[in-house]
Amino acid sequence: MTHRLNVLVTGGAGYIGSHAVLALLEAGHHPVVIDNLVTGFRWAVAKDAVFYEGDISDTELIQRIIHEQGIDAIMHFAGSVVVPESVQDPLKYYNNNTVKSRSLIESAISHGVRHMIFSSTAATYGIPESSPVREDMPTIPINPYGTSKLMTEMMLRDVAAAHDFNFCALRYFNVAGADPLCRTGQSTVGATHLLKIAVEAALGKRASVSVFGTDYATADGTGVRDYIHVSxxxxxxxxxxxALVADPKTSHTLNCGYGHGYSVMQVLDAVDRVTNNKLERKMEGRRAGDPDALISDNKAIKATFGWEPKYDDLDQIVQHALAWERRLTDIQTA
Incomplete structure (x- = not known):
């Protein structure tokens, strides 16, 4: 293992950030969280992590944290993530995901933080000409969310070329599931993730699950996505x-997925199997810009880092999401 690192986790009270905090603690590192709690939850942050409430665009606060905590690296999750909202309110996305990222990168460079992991997205590819999608395929986003993330990737690349700094941009596919020990999970109100919606429906929090489009060029006509367990x-x-600390001259842009996918119907069938119940499914028209299939080619991350997934099992992902949804009900009613 690398020596113990002091890691600033932006958005560490959110869904993926709170899991990253747990993973850092388990690896023997020291996570320091900054979150404005607009969509995150203070209770989602592990008690062994240091917490600051604030915004990443507050440069004085970021600089103070870097010095107080001796920050070695930044894991950057803070941002806005709802694709339809980005189409309706592009300026919000360019501010939260691009302008504020620029401010954070500048704080890192000017105060000697030399490594950054960036939470990017498969939305940077837009509608790829073929699937699985490789990292060297064209990046032509079709919505402001994807563009706002791609612009940050570009900034990181340019900054790494000009400064003593390296980065890893991880392009996520469809993140699902929850911490196997039920310590944190997807808690956002009105979340748009399919599995989150399905487990809410399974527990009676929603009447039905909408299926958007049944005429895609897939085996059962519904969209196929690469679901990766959040842990x-x-x-x-x-x-x-x-890896960034061990080799400070090299940066990476890598897909993060399992390399195979499930259709909307297969995910809903898995929820039915795990709960031994039948979800109410509402067939709706397609949403603009949804590709038939979006699956990662994950050979590069496996070859580069030796990363091997532990939870590549749809029913297990559903079980963890369901267990968390039940626990969330207890938290919300406590």
């Missing part, structure tokens, strides 16, 4: 962090 994603961040 596997978190472990990829820790491995990437240690």
């Amino acid at each position: 596997d994603l978190a472990s990829a961040h820790v491995i990437a962090l240690e």
